[in-house]
Amino acid sequence: MTSRSFLRLALAGAVASGAVTLAALPADASRPPRTVPVRLLALNDFHGNLEPPTGSSGRMVDEHGDTVDAGGAAYVATHMKALADENTIAVAQGDLIGATPLISAAYHDEPSVEFLGKLGLEVAAVGNHEFDEGYAELRRIMKGGCHPVDGCSPAGEWKGAKFDYVGANVLFKNRHEKTDALAALGGSDSAKVKQALSGWGVPALPPVSIKWMNGVPIGFIGLVTQTTPGIVSSEGIKDLTFVDEVKAANVASKLLRLVGVKAQVVLVHEGDQVNQGQSPDACSAVPGAGNRIATQVDPEIDVVLSGHSHQAYVCTVKDPAGGDRLFSQGGSFGRVITQVDMKVNARTRDIDRASIVADNHVVTRTVTADPEISAFVQTWKDRVAPVANKAVGTITADITNTAAPSGESPLGNLIADAQLAATRTGGNAQIALMNPGGVRASLSHASSPAGEGDGVVTYGEAFTVQPFNNLMQVVTLTGAQLKTVLEQQFTGGPNNQAFTKILQPSANFTYTYTDSAPWGSKVSDMKIDGTPVTDTQTVRVAANNFLVGGGDAFLAFRDGTDVWSGPLDIDAFVDHLGKDNPIAPPATDRITVTG
Numbered sequence: 064m065t066s067r068s069f070l071r072l073a074l075a076g077a078v079a080s081g082a083v084t085l086a087a088l089p090a091d092a093s094r095p096p097r098t099v100p101v102r103l104l105a106l107n108d109f110h111g112n113l114e115p116p117t118g119s120s121g122r123m124v125d126e127h128g129d130t131v132d133a134g135g136a137a138y139v140a141t142h143m144k145a146l147a148d149e150n151t152i153a154v155a156q157g158d159l160i161g162a163t164p165l166i167s168a169a170y171h172d173e174p175s176v177e178f179l180g181k182l183g184l185e186v187a188a189v190g191n192h193e194f195d196e197g198y199a200e201l202r203r204i205m206k207g208g209c210h211p212v213d214g215c216s217p218a219g220e221w222k223g224a225k226f227d228y229v230g231a232n233v234l235f236k237n238r239h240e241k242t243d244a245l246a247a248l249g250g251s252d253s254a255k256v257k258q259a260l261s262g263w264g265v266p267a268l269p270p271v272s273i274k275w276m277n278g279v280p281i282g283f284i285g286l287v288t289q290t291t292p293g294i295v296s297s298e299g300i301k302d303l304t305f306v307d308e309v310k311a312a313n314v315a316s317k318l319l320r321l322v323g324v325k326a327q328v329v330l331v332h333e334g335d336q337v338n339q340g341q342s343p344d345a346c347s348a349v350p351g352a353g354n355r356i357a358t359q360v361d362p363e364i365d366v367v368l369s370g371h372s373h374q375a376y377v378c379t380v381k382d383p384a385g386g387d388r389l390f391s392q393g394g395s396f397g398r399v400i401t402q403v404d405m406k407v408n409a410r411t412r413d414i415d416r417a418s419i420v421a422d423n424h425v426v427t428r429t430v431t432a433d434p435e436i437s438a439f440v441q442t443w444k445d446r447v448a449p450v451a452n453k454a455v456g457t458i459t460a461d462i463t464n465t466a467a468p469s470g471e472s473p474l475g476n477l478i479a480d481a482q483l484a485a486t487r488t489g490g491n492a493q494i495a496l497m498n499p500g501g502v503r504a505s506l507s508h509a510s511s512p513a514g515e516g517d518g519v520v521t522y523g524e525a526f527t528v529q530p531f532n533n534l535m536q537v538v539t540l541t542g543a544q545l546k547t548v549l550e551q552q553f554t555g556g557p558n559n560q561a562f563t564k565i566l567q568p569s570a571n572f573t574y575t576y577t578d579s580a581p582w583g584s585k586v587s588d589m590k591i592d593g594t595p596v597t598d599t600q601t602v603r604v605a606a607n608n609f610l611v612g613g614g615d616a617f618l619a620f621r622d623g624t625d626v627w628s629g630p631l632d633i634d635a636f637v638d639h640l641g642k643d644n645p646i647a648p649p650a651t652d653r654i655t656v657t658g
């Protein structure tokens with residue numbers, strides 16, 4: 064089924080059943096209508112949630128203030144069909160893939176991208192997680208072909224995304240790289256476009272996508288958080304630079320204007336936080352990085368749909384010319400669809416700002432799940448089941464990722480122990496450090512829906528904890544560099560740590576930090592196996608490739624030398640879960656905190 068056929072079929076069905084009344088033709092059919100309606104249906108941060116997400120990830124506060132179950136591809140499809148009309152363009156704001164459940168991740172997210180194609184998605188901004196497996200892999204997802212290492216999925220050769228991925232602020236570091244960015248503007252005056260781009264970098268992705276609706280072109284500008292290099296593994300994006308979102312949007316906006324596109328929508332994978340418990344339609348966003356973009360991009364841009372912060376909000380902000388501009392986001396994991404209705408003046412081809420009405424719809428599960436998508440998800444569930452349900456170890460109690468006052472969590476400590484165990488031999492690791500944000504879920508002692516006995520951990524459960532397929536690495540740091548890494552856990556340093564992130568240490572590494580001490584002298588008393596660490600000695604430190612690349616603002620890791628690459632983090636974890644069973648939750652006593 065082709066990209067838009069799903070919505071078209073849905074519409075045809077609705078018309079046949081009398082559910083939709085098509086607008087009557089104007090009395091004088093030769094006279095063009097003054098305005099044409101356009102409806103956007105937007106998703107963000109889907110993160111491969113083909114199956115209904117569980118726990119708090121599967122609940123949402125609705126318009127009435129009630130917390131309801133939400134999300135799941137088959138429910139997204141039902142709601143999309145109900146909301147779509149003949150004027151609809153479906154769009155998305157990134158992180159559709161990456162950090163996904165095993166059902167999607169085991170096949171490099173091809174199932175999720177195929178689902179989104181079936182849904183009728185036409186254009187999506189890239190998010191930071193679209194770069195999780197590197198730029199080359201993102202290109203493969205966009206264009207098709209089998210995975211270079213793992214080969215074709217059970218569905219056969221990957222045909223490529225049925226929608227356009229756009230990212231105007233993703234440029235090549237090397238300006239001479241070949242690009243299809245100009246071709247993406249299709250049929251435009253290439254000399255003018257080249258001139259507009261002079262002095263600008265060479266785009267690594269199509270910056271914009273133009274969709275025609277009712278005879279008017281709508282330009283979609285893709286943007287991804289400029290913080291992407293700090294939150295994805297550096298190796299896969301080493302040829303790319305992520306420039307200021309506002310500057311890139313303004314260049315793209317000019318390009319669109321050059322080719323006569325004045326109805327302009329930004330799809331940006333950056334957003335703001337909200338006060339919890341609010342209606343998804345409330346504007347409780349606390350002005351941050353998203354608001355900066357929404358208020359500062361060119362006044363020609365009419366609408367800013369955002370993502371990344373996984374929050375739901377519908378705001379009206381002021382553009383630089385003082386005009387009202389929509390700024391919204393639709394939660395995450397397929398729990399919310401943002402509907403934007405607007406009218407485009409057919410003569411000026413610009414959006415009438417006053418006509419814009421936006422509404423966040425919660426993807427409830429009280430509707431009938433779409434049968435086609437249910438069957439599609441079940442097919443992938445069946446394919447992955449033998450992998451997901453395999454028992455990999457046993458535990459004596461819940462092992463949680465909840466931080467103790469020291470910042471350690473039992474599960475974080477267990478993972479650090481697993482990482483040290485997996486890197487001692489090949490990489491000569493002496494200690495391991497794990498980023499807390501990478502411990503994505505807790506391990507539950509209770510039996511899972513798969514029905515295995517109490518205390519059994521399945522591969523699927525382990526994968527939910529460690530879903531990134533990061534590579535384990537070992538680097539040599541001096542004792543002084545190791546101390547700098549630990550200082551970089553705290554805010555206030557030159558690395559601009561956004562909030563305190565305590566690395567989870569392996570059991571043989573202990574130290575003390577003093578909360579009240581100034582940045583740079585908080586950490587003391589570092590010991591490996593009880594022996595004090597000196598500034599000048601070397602230490603082989605195991606960490607995932609995200610941290611080793613300087614991720615999460617741990618820039619001092621980049622000073623590491625003699626990099627050794629070992630197994631995947633999930634493999635290290637699964638190996639460790641199979642040893643010394645049953646495993647008790649590790650104590651959180653490796654770090655001592657003093658006032």
Ligand SMILES: [Zn+2]
Nearest residue numbers: 158190191371
């Ligand atoms: Zn993101």
